[in-house]
Amino acid sequence: MSKQPLSFQPGHNHDRCIHEALHKARTLCSERKQRLTPIRELVLQLIWQSHKPLGAYELLPALADAGFNSAPPTVYRALDFLQAQGLVHRIASLNAFIGCPHPGPAHQGCFLICRSCSCTVELESAPVQNAIHNSAAHLGFVIEQETVEVVGLCPNCQQSDANSLQREAE
Amino acid sequence: MSKQPLSFQPGHNHDRCIHEALHKARTLCSERKQRLTPIRELVLQLIWQSHKPLGAYELLPALADAGFNSAPPTVYRALDFLQAQGLVHRIASLNAFIGCPHPGPAHQGCFLICRSCSCTVELESAPVQNAIHNSAAHLGFVIEQETVEVVGLCPNCQQSDANSLQREAE
């Protein structure tokens, strides 16, 4: 079996994920002379509280707790900024947002989303990209933006899913 | 140049597209002993008025004109049925729906969506599917549902886009 991405490793050191994400964000914004304001950094940190996509409205209570305004525009503005900087991606099929594990080079992710635990992996996916580009090129279509979102069962949940089906059968 | 799908052929006989879509729908529903009621058939016909994805709320006025109830649940129920029968697909990135040009065998489309004219092609896309399946299999992820939506410029609009950029430059 190949090495699993951290998203699919329940016991991994997630504090490290958070720390690295924030560190990369600070570095990138600094390089680009973009302002990673307290609200923006907090939203990024909240997005990284897990490897599960979060809806914008799920972030509002935490923003309020931290003493910020927590009307929808606040969180959407922060998310817009983070998306523009490539620090988070939007998952269209879930109306939700997830942190990008390798921000920097502009890219659009290819996401594997577990319908049971919600844990989501962002693939590099060169073969997928190539296949799409070839198909598009064949029709003379010029690609500007790609959305690739795959829902299913992660390795961990296949086990629990089998277990619960078995329990039902008993 | 390869043969373009009808979606990207402005002058094609679209009445034929509509007629074929309705014919296939009647046949499939009949075979499956599913009821293609007047509302459902009308919604399918409205969806097929073009090759552009349409939002649910864009269908409501036409439903009212035809003398049906036109509250949101009416159109969403019809769309749910049509999706379940594989007669229409939902485009998650647009919150919109489009007719399936080859209903019957269960499948999830790979869509090329023109951001200028909205015309949308559903590809067969075996290579794309394979690439996704390989990547997923490599991680032990079991696929249940795929969303592949590509936004860009269709061959026709590349021309007009170039023209308008040129006009701006003058």
Place this chain on the structure above:
DNA sequence: ACAATTTAAGTTATACTATAACAAAACATA
């Protein structure tokens, strides 16, 4: 044909997601 059951449609209300528009505050630059 009739009653019982299932499926679909009508209706009202509401949840969820996202943005418009304008005012106030903070920041950057000179």
Place this chain on the structure above:
DNA sequence: TATGTTTTGTTATAGTATAACTTAAATTGT
């Protein structure tokens, strides 16, 4: 410090989708 720019606060509203219950129509079995 004065000036222009960017960010945040605030209120309102647009856009998308579903819950819950009622009525009507179609299907099934007798």
